[in-house]
Amino acid sequence: MYRYIVIEELFISDDYGEYKSYGFECYLDGEIVTKVSDLSLDKHKVNNFCNQLSLCNICADDLSEYIEDFLA
Numbered sequence: 001m002y003r004y005i006v007i008e009e010l011f012i013s014d015d016y017g018e019y020k021s022y023g024f025e026c027y028l029d030g031e032i033v034t035k036v037s038d039l040s041l042d043k044h045k046v047n048n049f050c051n052q053l054s055l056c057n058i059c060a061d062d063l064s065e066y067i068e069d070f071l072a
Contacts, residue, residue, distance in 0.1 A: 001057050004050035009037055015062045022046040026053075026060045034059045036067065 004024050012018050015028050016037060023037040049070050058066060
């Protein structure tokens with residue numbers, strides 16, 4: 001099964017300076033399959049997204065369409 005875990009990272013922007021953003025890592029059988037960084041500043045929103053992806057066992061190969069919907 002695929003498992004999606006929220007990650008927190010610090011970034012530096014010329015316009016906004018240092019900021020904290022959230023993304024996720026996708027695991028399959030305990031191994032990292034993919035990582036998505038700087039998805040949102042809202043940890044709760046990313047956590048809910050990860051829970052849904054995990055619950056539905058979304059394949060990492062199909063993530064782009066789900067990420068597009070998440071960002072819309």
